[in-house]
Amino acid sequence: MIKHLAAWLTVLWLSGCSSHTSLAPFPPKPDLPYRAWYVGLQAPDYMEAWVEQIDLTDVNDLMYEDVFGGVASTRTPADNRGDARGWPENPGPGSSFPMTGIDLPAKVTVRWQSLAEPQVYRASFNLSQATRAEMVKPRNAYCAWRDEHEIQYLDTIAIGVAPGGVVKAWLVGPCLDAVEIAHVQGEINPVGPYNGKSNGEFYRPPSPNAQHYIDTHGIPFGSW
Numbered sequence: 084m085i086k087h088l089a090a091w092l093t094v095l096w097l098s099g100c101s102s103h104t105s106l107a108p109f110p111p112k113p114d115l116p117y118r119a120w121y122v123g124l125q126a127p128d129y130m131e132a133w134v135e136q137i138d139l140t141d142v143n144d145l146m147y148e149d150v151f152g153g154v155a156s157t158r159t160p161a162d163n164r165g166d167a168r169g170w171p172e173n174p175g176p177g178s179s180f181p182m183t184g185i186d187l188p189a190k191v192t193v194r195w196q197s198l199a200e201p202q203v204y205r206a207s208f209n210l211s212q213a214t215r216a217e218m219v220k221p222r223n224a225y226c227a228w229r230d231e232h233e234i235q236y237l238d239t240i241a242i243g244v245a246p247g248g249v250v251k252a253w254l255v256g257p258c259l260d261a262v263e264i265a266h267v268q269g270e271i272n273p274v275g276p277y278n279g280k281s282n283g284e285f286y287r288p289p290s291p292n293a294q295h296y297i298d299t300h301g302i303p304f305g306s307w
Contacts, residue, residue: 111143113186116219120187121239123255124155125177127307128165129296131157132244133196133286135203135277139182140190142215151180155195155244159292163299168306173261174253176239187215188240193269196276197246199293199302201285203276204248206269210240214264217254226258235259245307 126132132155139147156177158165187210194205217237224235237254241261244250248269253261272278276285289297 111186113184115187116221117236117238119181119183119238120185120218121176121179121181122151122191123176123179123239123241124151124153125174125241125243126155126157127170127243127245128158128160128167129199129289129293130167130246130302131155131159131198131289131293133198134244135194135196137242138192139185139188141186142189143186144189145186147185150182150185153178159290159296161292163296165296167296167300168303170243170251170307174241174243174255175261176241176255177243179239179241187218191240191242191252193242193244193250194272194278195244196285197244197248198285198287198289199246199297201288202246202248203272203285204244204269205272206248206250206267208250208252208265208267210264214254217262222256222259224256224258233258237262240264243307246302247304247307249307251307 122137124134134152134155136149137151139150190207190209192207196203219236221234221236223232225232235256235258237256237259239255241253241255242250248271250267250269252265253263255261275283
């Protein structure tokens with residue numbers, strides 16, 4: 084009897100397995116002309132920022148949380164020799180990190196601390212199919228610093244974060260001109276820094292050079 088019961092259960096288990104479609108354990112491998120694309124972070128001169136989290140939704144509708152964060156690249160020259168107004172004409176990647184194994188994004192969300200104010204913001208922007216096509220289009224680039232021509236791609240999404248909750252984004256490549264892809268107004272994160280998990284404590288106060296600029300020139304809201 085026990086042998087017959089065991090055999091019957093085995094048949095049921097096998098038939099149950101065969102009736103379900105197997106699920107792929109990993110996302111599909113991206114079909115890209117490079118090993119990885121990048122996310123970069125930057126802020127205007129003296130307007131230091133700490134990016135708490137970057138989240139992505141890719142073209143396959145897969146969400147990736149907390150793929151990057153940290154200090155946004157910014158300049159803080161002494162004696163107020165910099166200028167916090169506006170963005171560079173041709174911005175670079177800033178502090179960047181590879182998105183290895185992740186397909187091109189359809190949506191990017193950033194949450195950051197504007198240390199100059201201080202305030203916490205969050206914002207999202209979408210990437211169109213045309214924008215993603217620009218990321219995989221080969222371009223003939225001239226790299227003046229080594230006097231060479233080569234094929235390059237706009238493989239980095241450079242994200243600029245500024246006081247007042249402004250976010251601007253560009254596609255950039257090593258020796259290519261940047262292409263603006265987004266300019267959005269974020270919102271204040273009402274729960275405060277670190278999503279309310281730090282007792283209201285920010286990453287740090289502005290550096291001495293940044294604070295000196297803010298004390299003497301203020302924050303140029305509206306220039307970004």
